[in-house]
Amino acid sequence: MSELQKALDYASQNRGRFLNKLIEVLKIPSISTDAQFNSEVLRAAEWMADTLKQLGIENVEAMPTEGGHPVVYGDYIKKPGAPTVLVYGHYDVQPPDPEELWETGPFEPQVRGDLLFGRGSSDMKGQALAAFHAIESLMKTGGMPVNLKFLLEGEEEIGSKHLEPFLQKHAEKFKADVSLNPDAGMMGIDMPTITYGLRGLSYFEINIWGPKADLHSGLYGGAVHNPAQVLTELVAKMHDEKGRVTLPGFYDPVRTLSPQERADFARLPNDDASYLKETGVPALWGEEGYTSAERTGARPTLEVNGLLSGWTGPGSKTVLPAKAMAKISCRLVPDQIQAMVKEQMESFMQENAPKTV
Amino acid sequence: MSELQKALDYASQNRGRFLNKLIEVLKIPSISTDAQFNSEVLRAAEWMADTLKQLGIENVEAMPTEGGHPVVYGDYIKKPGAPTVLVYGHYDVQPPDPEELWETGPFEPQVRGDLLFGRGSSDMKGQALAAFHAIESLMKTGGMPVNLKFLLEGEEEIGSKHLEPFLQKHAEKFKADVSLNPDAGMMGIDMPTITYGLRGLSYFEINIWGPKADLHSGLYGGAVHNPAQVLTELVAKMHDEKGRVTLPGFYDPVRTLSPQERADFARLPNDDASYLKETGVPALWGEEGYTSAERTGARPTLEVNGLLSGWTGPGSKTVLPAKAMAKISCRLVPDQIQAMVKEQMESFMQENAPKTV
Known part of the structure; x- marks a missing residue:
């Protein structure tokens, strides 16, 4: 059995526990734009720090920023010579208004069929925990082939205003060879996607x-x-x-899109028909000379x-x-x-x- | 002493009582646009009917309209052969939002110096009561030289939607020779004004x-x-x-404004300087080729x-x-x-x- 298969089996066996962890963090209304929720944003940061510690990540701390929400750091440096991956994520969410359009409470997560409904489930507590649990699955089965650092911020939904000065100040600490940002979607349920630009x-x-x-x-x-x-x-x-x-x-x-980029955009499954279906609008609209996928992806x-x-x-x-x-x-x-x-x-x-x- | 002077003296002597009557009706939040205040609108209609009765007006009734707020009617027909004046008025008011900009409650009238502050004081419970009290002053001193009818509606602030079918149905009842509508302002405190069009x-x-x-x-x-x-x-x-x-x-x-009308507009005291002062805007704006008074008065x-x-x-x-x-x-x-x-x-x-x- 390959190392990957062992990790995948571990993930399958622990699916229920992983889901419960996600439900736990989705219940925290960490709305970064509204000062009324500052203590909840802080609670989410602490939750993230505790979870990293439980994974076995070391040197975990919620680091204050100058006037903003904290950045959670942690590292796992066990393979001298192997590359260091910086895992980025954010623990804040958008306001859930208008609340009357939610069938169940935005902070009362509910599983319906194959889907989980709750504010932040797909942007991006869900993806952050997917990364954490992938890491756990690797650690518990074959070990982690790379070194890890974590940068979990609380201001992504409000423009990450305090992140740039923070990173300038702590540039050495967050130095890495490659960075992984799971805060993007997949183009389809059967289409694993690597997003190389946001x-x-x-x-x-x-x-x-x-x-x-x-x-x-x-x-x-x-x-x-x-x-x-x-x-x-x-x-x-x-x-x-x-x-x-x-x-x-x-x-x-x-920048002008290259012919190769335009060809790649044309291969994506989100064509005009899918935009019309998803949004319910009678006709699409946008910058002349570009497809909808290009308008939303690269323009x-x-x-x-x-x-x-x-x-x-x-x-x-x-x-x-x-x-x-x-x-x-x-x-x-x-x-x-x-x-x-x-x-x-x-x-x-x-x-x-x-x-x- | 002329009949008019006697009436004016009576009005002066009763100034305090007249003011208290006005304060009483200003306390009723008769906001016609908001169904939550329907019972208050009705209370204002009843207040108006009671007040007409106290004046000695006869056949007073709050007449229902088809789906709207009632119309208060009353008459005083004592001079055969004399003209009949229909006195128009409305007892509804606009919503007082934004409430934080009121120094005192919109429905808690307050006298400050020579001015009375409260929602509806100048639009138009104030003018309605000025007409009522002028009528009382005439009646109590030399008698009323004309016949009177009253039409007090409760939907002026929301477009008087039910008034037209109501008047078509009751055309005979409201027939008059001339109609008086005190729902307009004076151009200045020393400039009595007759508005001939709204x-x-x-x-x-x-x-x-x-x-x-x-x-x-x-x-x-x-x-x-x-x-x-x-x-x-x-x-x-x-x-x-x-x-x-x-x-x-x-x-x-x-219609094109006649040279006489434009000359009359030019005589009005509300020039550009007064608009700038009243509103606090850095510059005026409006339809090219007309003065501000024409733009607000006739265009x-x-x-x-x-x-x-x-x-x-x-x-x-x-x-x-x-x-x-x-x-x-x-x-x-x-x-x-x-x-x-x-x-x-x-x-x-x-x-x-x-x-x-």
Whole structure:
């Protein structure tokens, strides 16, 4: 029996216990964006540290970051000369709103048939534990062929703002030959997938202030520029008619896809029919000249994540709102730098925002 | 002493009692748009009916409308041959949100210096009671020179949807020679004002549905048209670069202002400086070719009253929302018909909404 087969058998035999461990951590509402849940985020970090210790990982510690959630470190250096693999993961999750669309509680994991439902099960407590349990299975059967280091962060869902300075400070500690990030999906249940690149993120909140207080739209409408109107004009202008982002210089650093890359994209099973089926939209949309797989996999995007202004309750209110807000995020590809995109957004706003607000 | 002076003296002597009556009715949260407050709206109707009875008005009744809030009727027909004045008013108010911007509770009226603060004090429980107390002052001193009828509705703030069929049904009862509507302001504290025209209203809620559920903006952004993006594009397109509304045919029935009307508008004290001061905006905005007073007084407008989509809480969430909503209202001028504007909005949406949502 090969070493791999022994490990796979061990994993099969321990399936129930592994699943219970996952259910345990899915119950922790480690919502990193909401300060109300800070203690839960910390609890998830401690859970991760304890679990690494139980695996036999050494030097485990939850290391504080400058003003952010902690990074959990650990290592297992037993093979001099063998490569060191840095296993990356994150223990934070997105907010579960809107809660009414969950059939069962987001933090009350439930197995239904072959699937497990719970916030974080696929992004990415599930994958983190898959990696941990793969490591356990190897250790308990034939031993671990490589050295290991762990970097488990708590801010992936909010842009990992404190991670870069943290890593600069601790560069030596986290040094490795190769890094493994299980935070990506498989293209299909029978299609093991290696993702060799992931897009970055730049997140903005745009606030437009007009009059000093909400106004009556009958008394002031037509003489005062409505911040909600201005916001729609600005956000609408962030794409041109070809679906391209109009922030100045946005595409300048973006690499051209090679013929080989485009051929590989064409081999993927997520074709237009699958996008239509999964999303239920009547027609797809996107940057001209690219397939949907390329648009979502290798092209940068700009998306509206939220809009809020004025009266949004039932019925009508003829308010001319004092303020309008949009949340916008950009997915970035290699050579696009977050700081540059921030500058591009600022230039866009300076060029396009009217003097009336 | 003239009849008028006697009435004015009576009003001065009873100022405190009149103010207390107003404070009493301002405490009733008669928010017509929110069904939770239906019993309060009814209580305000009953308060109005009782008050008319106390004035000596006869045949007072709160008449039900078909599915809406009641209309309070009453009459005082004592002068055969004299004209009959129909006094119009409404006892409903707008929602007081956002409550945190009120220094004192919206339904806890407070006198500060010469001013009274409370929801409905100037729109229009205040004016309704000014009319009632003027009538009392005349009745108690020299008698009422005209016949009176009253029409006090409870749906002015939500478009008076049930009033038209109600009036068609009861046309004979409400017949009058002239109608008085005190629901308008004065141009200044020393400038008694007769308003001879008010604009109408057409209110819309626009909902854009895209995918069947909220999506991850990294996995689907760029391939699925974002409903919030589509909404901003549609709303932005409702005005052209000259500040004109682009609904097809919107201005067709609008009358041209006569030179006399434009001269009268120019005499009004609400000039650009006063708009800037009142609103605190850095610059005014509006339809090209008209003054602010004309834009707000005699030109039709389209305003965004509300926007809602996706994640609007603190922090970030990379959601591609399934739905986006805008509340939009148009102020209408003579010869613009609500039903026509509804058709114009529908045409606009059919012409401009993409097939991707």
